[in-house]
Amino acid sequence: xxxxxxxxxxxxxxxxxxxxxxxxxxxxxxxxxxxxxxxxxxxxxxxxxxxxxxxxxxxxxxxxxxxxxxxxxxxxxxxxxxxxxxxxxxxxxxxxxxxxxxxxxxxxxxxxxxxxxxxxxxxxxxxxxxxxxxxxxxxxxxxxxxxxxxxxxxxxxxxxxxxxxxxxxxxxxxxxxxxxxxxxxxxxxxxxxxxxxxxxxxxxxxxxxxxxxxxxxxxxxxxxxxxxxxxxxxxxxxxxxxxxxxxxxxxxxxxxxxxxxxxxxxxxxxxxxxxxxxxxxxxxxxxxxxxxxxxxxxxxxxxxxxxxxxxxxxxxxxxxxxxxxxxxxxxxxxxxxxxxxxxxxxxxxxxxxxxxxxxxxxxxxxxxxxxxxxxxxxxxxxxxxxxxxxxxxxxxxxxxxxxxxxxxxxxxxxx
Amino acid sequence: xxxxxxxxxxxxxxxxxxxxxxxxxxxxxxxxxxxxxxxxxxxxxxxxxxxxxxxxxxxxxxxxxxxxxxxxxxxxxxxxxxxxxxxxxxxxxxxxxxxxxxxxxxxxxxxxxxxxxxxxxxxxxxxxxxxxxxxxxxxxxxxxxxxxxxxxxxxxxxxxxxxxxxxxxxxxxxxxxxxxxxxxxxxxxxxxxxxxxxxxxxxxxxxxxxxxxxxxxxxxxxxxxxxxxxxxxxxxxxxxxxxxxxxxxxxxxxxxxxxxxxxxxxxxxxxxxxxxxxxxxxxxxxxxxxxxxxxxxxxxxxxxxxxxxxxxxxxxxxxxxxxxxxxxxxxx
Numbered sequence: 147x148x149x150x151x152x153x154x155x156x157x158x159x160x161x162x163x164x165x166x167x168x169x170x171x172x173x174x175x176x177x178x179x180x181x182x183x184x185x186x187x188x189x190x191x192x193x194x195x196x197x198x199x200x201x202x203x204x205x206x207x208x209x210x211x212x213x214x215x216x217x218x219x220x221x222x223x224x225x226x227x228x229x230x231x232x233x234x235x236x237x238x239x240x241x242x243x244x245x246x247x248x249x250x251x252x253x254x255x256x257x258x259x260x261x262x263x264x265x266x267x268x269x270x271x272x273x274x275x276x277x278x279x280x281x282x283x284x285x286x287x288x289x290x291x292x293x294x295x296x297x298x299x300x301x302x303x304x305x306x307x308x309x310x311x312x313x314x315x316x317x318x319x320x321x322x323x324x325x326x327x328x329x330x331x332x333x334x335x336x337x338x339x340x341x342x343x344x345x346x347x348x349x350x351x352x353x354x355x356x357x358x359x360x361x362x363x364x365x366x367x368x369x370x371x372x373x374x375x376x377x378x379x380x381x382x383x384x385x386x387x388x389x390x391x392x393x394x395x396x397x398x399x400x401x402x403x404x405x406x407x408x409x410x411x412x413x414x415x416x417x418x419x420x421x422x423x424x425x426x427x428x429x430x431x432x433x434x435x436x437x438x439x440x441x442x443x444x445x446x447x448x449x450x451x452x453x454x455x456x457x458x459x460x461x462x463x464x465x466x467x468x469x470x471x472x473x474x475x476x477x478x479x480x481x482x483x484x485x486x487x488x489x490x491x492x493x494x495x496x497x498x499x500x501x502x503x504x505x506x507x508x509x510x511x512x513x514x515x516x517x518x519x520x521x522x523x524x525x526x527x528x529x530x531x532x533x534x535x536x537x538x539x540x541x542x543x544x545x546x547x548x549x550x551x552x553x554x555x556x557x558x559x560x561x
Numbered sequence: 562x563x564x565x566x567x568x569x570x571x572x573x574x575x576x577x578x579x580x581x582x583x584x585x586x587x588x589x590x591x592x593x594x595x596x597x598x599x600x601x602x603x604x605x606x607x608x609x610x611x612x613x614x615x616x617x618x619x620x621x622x623x624x625x626x627x628x629x630x631x632x633x634x635x636x637x638x639x640x641x642x643x644x645x646x647x648x649x650x651x652x653x654x655x656x657x658x659x660x661x662x663x664x665x666x667x668x669x670x671x672x673x674x675x676x677x678x679x680x681x682x683x684x685x686x687x688x689x690x691x692x693x694x695x696x697x698x699x700x701x702x703x704x705x706x707x708x709x710x711x712x713x714x715x716x717x718x719x720x721x722x723x724x725x726x727x728x729x730x731x732x733x734x735x736x737x738x739x740x741x742x743x744x745x746x747x748x749x750x751x752x753x754x755x756x757x758x759x760x761x762x763x764x765x766x767x768x769x770x771x772x773x774x775x776x777x778x779x780x781x782x783x784x785x786x787x788x789x790x791x792x793x794x795x796x797x798x799x800x801x802x803x804x805x806x807x808x809x810x811x812x813x814x815x816x817x818x819x820x821x822x823x824x825x826x827x828x829x830x831x832x833x834x835x836x837x838x839x840x841x842x843x844x845x846x847x848x849x850x851x852x853x854x855x856x857x858x859x860x861x862x863x864x865x866x867x868x869x870x871x872x873x874x875x876x877x878x879x880x881x882x883x884x885x886x887x888x889x890x891x892x893x
Contacts, residue, residue: 313802
C-alpha cells in the first residue's frame with residue numbers, strides 16, 4: 147500500500163499529494179483509471195445508452211491511454227488482492243458516467259435541434275412553468291384573456307378610452323376594486339349587510355359615517371357597493387382631495403367629485419349612486435376616545451340635494467374604520483403650516499415611520515340601512531330649513547343607533 | 562334694411578374668421594335678416610384675406626371707435642378683442658387692450674344712437690380654475706379661484722363692464738358667449754400652441770379635464786347671435802371632456818411631468834426651450850382643468866352643438882404630425 151502511494155502521485159508539486167500518506171486526487175483517479183477493466187465499462191455503456199452520445203463516447207476512448215503512460219508501473223507492481231477495491235471504484239465510476247450519459251441523452255431529446263444551447267439555462271422548463279403559471283392564474287381560456295388584456299393596454303396607451311364629464315374612468319375604477327379586494331376581505335374581514343337596500347337602478351344618496359383618520363372607509367364602501375350591487379358609487383369628496391396631487395387625480399378617475407350641491411344634484415338627477423360623508427374632517431379627525439360618536443352632519447346640504455332630485459337617502463353605518471388608525475394626538479400648528487385639517491399621531495405612525503402607515507386589521511361591518519324616501523316631499527321643500535334639519539337628524543340618529551347595534555354584534559375589534 | 566356689424570380685433574385668427582363668415586352670410590340672408598356690411602376693426606392689418614369685410618385700422622382704446630360707429634351706422638357690435646396675452650402682438654400689454662379697449666368700446670356704444678345689439682366673445686376663463694370647482698360650471702356659477710390675475714381676471718372685468726353697460730342701456734340686446742378654447746390648427750389659441758409642442762409639460766399628479774369648441778360650432782353660434790335676438794349669457798363648449806393624459810397619449814407626444822409647485826415657471830421654461838410660449842394663466846388650467854355645462858345654450862339659446870370635445874380633439878389630432886410615441890398605441 148505504502149509503496150503504491152509513493153510511486154504514484156504528482157511528483158511533489160505544491161498543493162498536491164504528499165507522496166507518503168495521502169495521494170493527490172489526480173493520483174487517485176489515475177490509479178482507478180489504470181485498473182479500469184474494459185469489459186464492465188463497455189457493458190454498462192451499452193446497457194445504459196443505446197443511443198451512443200458524444201461525451202460518453204469520448205470518455206471511453208480517451209480514458210484508457212492516460213493511465214497507460216503514468217500509472218503503468220503502478221499497475222505492474224499492484225498485487226492481485228488489490229483488484230476488488232479498484233473494481234468497486236470503477237463500478238461506481240461507470241454508474242456515474244452512465245447516469246451522466248443518460249441525463250445528457252434525455253436533455254438532447256428534450257431540446258431537439260438546439261444542441262449548442264449551453265447547459266444550465268433550462269429555457270424550455272421556464273417556458274413550461276410560465277405557461278402553467280399563467281394557466282393557473284387566468285384559467286384555461288388564458289390565451290384569449292391575455293389577448294384582451296393587451297388590447298386594453300394598447301387602447302389605454304393610445305388614449306382610446308372614455309371618461310364622463312366628471313372624469314370618471316370605469317376601467318380604472320375596476321382596477322381599484324380588484325386592488326382593494328384583498329384589503330377589504332382578508333385584512334379587514336369585511337361583512338356587508340343590507341345589500342338589498344341599495345337601489346338596483348335610479349339615483350340614490352348613500353349617507354355614511356366618517357372615521358379612521360385617513361378616509362379609507364370611502365374606498366371600502368365603494369368596493370362593497372360595486373361588489374355586492376354591481377353599481378358604481380360616486381363619492382362626493384372635500385376640496386382638499388382635489389387639491390392634492392395624485393389623490394385628486396385618482397379620486398376623479400374612480401368617480402369622485404366635489405361635495406357641492408351642484409355636483410350632487412347633477413349626479414343624482416342623472417340616476418347615479420352618490421355617496422356622501424357629511425361629517426367630513428370632523429368625523430375622520432376625531433380622537434380615538436370619541437370613536438363611534440357621530441359629529442355634526444354638515445349643514446344638511448345632502449338632504450336638500452336628495453330632495454331636489456327626489457331620490458331616496460340610504461343610511462350607511464360603517465363599523466371598523468375607527469380602529470385602523472387610532473388618533474391619539476394632533477399637531478395643529480404643523481397641520482396649519484401644511485394646509486391640512488389635522489396632522490395625526492397614532493400609536494405607531496410617526497414612531498415607526500412608514501410601517502406605522504399600515505392600517506390596523508380591525509373587523510369591519512358595513513350595513514346599508516332602509517332607504518329614507520324623499521319623494522314624499524315636494525322638491526320645493528328643499529328650501530324649508532326646519533324640514534331639512536329634521537330629516538338630517540333622522541338620518542344621523544338612524545346611523546348612530548345602527549352603529550351601536552353593530553358594535554355589540556362585532557364584539558372584539560380585532561379578533 | 563340689413564344689419565351693419567362691427568367686429569373688433571379682426572387681426573386675430575378667430576375674429577377674422579368670424580367677420581368673414583358674417584360677411585358671407587350677408588350675401589345669402591337667413592330668415593329675412595340680412596347683413597349689409599361687416600366692418601372690421603383692429604390696430605394692425607390681418608394676416609389673411611378678410612373677404613367682404615371692410616377693414617378699418619383704428620385703436621379701440623381711443624375715442625376713434627365712436628366715430629367709426631357713427632360713420633358706418635353700426636347697429637351690431639361683435640366684440641372679439643378680448644384675448645390672452647400673445648407674444649406676436651408687441652406693444653402694450655394684454656390687459657390694456659382687453660379692459661381699456663372694452664371700456665372705450667362700451668362708452669362709444671352708449672353714446673351711439675344706432676347700436677341695438679352687442680355680442681361679447683368671452684371665455685370660460687371667467688370661471689377661473691381651482692380644486693374647489695364643481696365638475697361643470699353653469700352660467701350662474703361663480704368663480705372659486707384662479708381669476709386673480711392674467712386673462713381670467715381680464716375676462717371677469719370685461720364681463721362686469723358689459724353688465725354695467727346693460728344696466729345703463731337696457732334696450733340693447735346683449736349676448737355674452739363664453740367659449741371654451743377653439744382647437745383648430747389655424748386658430749391661435751393657447752391650448753393649440755401648447756399641443757403643438759413636441760413634448761408636453763404636465764403637472765405631476767394632476768390630470769385636468771379639458772373642453773374644446775369646434776371652429777364651425779363657434780362660427781355658427783356667433784352668426785346665430787348676430788342674426789337672431791338671443792339675450793343672455795351662454796357657455797359654448799363641446800360636450801364631454803378630454804383629460805390631458807388622454808390628449809397627450811392620442812397625440813403620441815411624450816409628457817414632461819413637472820412638480821405642481823412652481824409648475825408655471827418650469828413649464829414655461831421647458832416650452833421656451835422648444836421654441837414656444839406658455840401663456841401665464843394656462844398653467845392653472847393644465848393643473849385643475851375646467852368643464853362647463855352647455856344646457857342653457859341648447860335649451861334657451863336654441864343651438865345644438867355638432868361636435869363633442871372628443872371629436873374636436875380627434876379632428877385636431879388628425880391635422881397634426883403624430884408625436885414620437887404614436888407607434889406605442891398604434892394610431893396613425
